[in-house]
Amino acid sequence: NAGVTQTPKFQVLKTGQSMTLQCAQDMNHEYMSWYRQDPGMGLRLIHYSVGAGITDQGEVPNGYNVSRSTTEDFPLRLLSAAPSQTSVYFCASNTLGRETQYFGPGTRLLVL
Amino acid sequence: GDSVTQMEGPVTLSEEAFLTINCTYTATGYPSLFWYVQYPGEGLQLLLKATKADDKGSNKGFEATYRKETTSFHLEKGSVQVSDSAVYFCALVSTNTGNQFYFGTGTSLTVIP
Numbered sequence A: 001n002a003g004v005t006q007t008p009k010f011q012v013l014k015t016g017q018s019m020t021l022q023c024a025q026d027m028n029h030e031y032m033s034w035y036r037q038d039p040g041m042g043l044r045l046i047h048y049s050v051g052a053g054i055t056d057q058g059e060v061p062n063g064y065n066v067s068r069s070t071t072e073d074f075p076l077r078l079l080s081a082a083p084s085q086t087s088v089y090f091c092a093s094n095t096l097g098r099e100t101q102y103f104g105p106g107t108r109l110l111v112l
Numbered sequence B: 001g002d003s004v005t006q007m008e009g010p011v012t013l014s015e016e017a018f019l020t021i022n023c024t025y026t027a028t029g030y031p032s033l034f035w036y037v038q039y040p041g042e043g044l045q046l047l048l049k050a051t052k053a054d055d056k057g058s059n060k061g062f063e064a065t066y067r068k069e070t071t072s073f074h075l076e077k078g079s080v081q082v083s084d085s086a087v088y089f090c091a092l093v094s095t096n097t098g099n100q101f102y103f104g105t106g107t108s109l110t111v112i113p
Helices: none
Strands: A003-005 A011-012 A019-025 A031-038 A042-051 A052-056 A064-066 A076-078 A088-092 A109-110 B003-006 B012-015 B018-020 B023-025 B033-037 B045-052 B056-059 B062-065 B076-077 B086-094 B101-103 B107-112
Touching: A003 A088, A011 A019, A019 A031, A019 A088, A042 A064, A042 B101, A088 B045, A088 B076, B003 B086, B003 B101, B012 B018, B018 B107, B033 B062, B045 B062
Parallel strands: A011 A109, B012 B107
Antiparallel strands: A003 A019, A019 A076, A031 A042, A031 A088, A042 A052, A064 A076, A088 A109, B003 B023, B018 B076, B033 B045, B033 B086, B045 B056, B056 B062, B062 B076, B086 B101, B086 B107
């Protein structure tokens, strides 16, 4: 199993550009989520999904969109990048219930 | 609501020293508790977990006991190594949080030879 994979590993954007961060998992997990990690703030939940076709907002959803058309994939879209979105983004997945969450390696995003 | 509070860092220890990183939680349901570790430039990896009161999770010499009476899940290791240098996160998921995880802010550990 590849586990949770994320692409790209690193990206530089200009303010106002859009992009999609890719996330895929091969463990047939129902639950997937996106976090951003900023210094001194731990992990903050952006969006999550409990299954294909079902998504919901987390703590910091503004400026981001998600969709879940398959169990495996959960892309995160930045609509119009802002410097405040400079961060490290992690995708994670787990089975429903109080089970271990598995993380991808992260995408480092720099918005100029 | 549910939350996790963990010890502020950074923590610097000499090799072979004893490590404790404190973690307390607030949960309205029945939580499972986790410690994750993040090495530089990598994602979070599960270190250990406990799913009910009095359970002890252990891995790689690290231990943590689920204490319901003190709502705590402190991480301990008897003798740290340079390779343990990383950021450690305490986390919970509860029957009342609908699979949503709550993470502490992380504690950075540096072990010097």
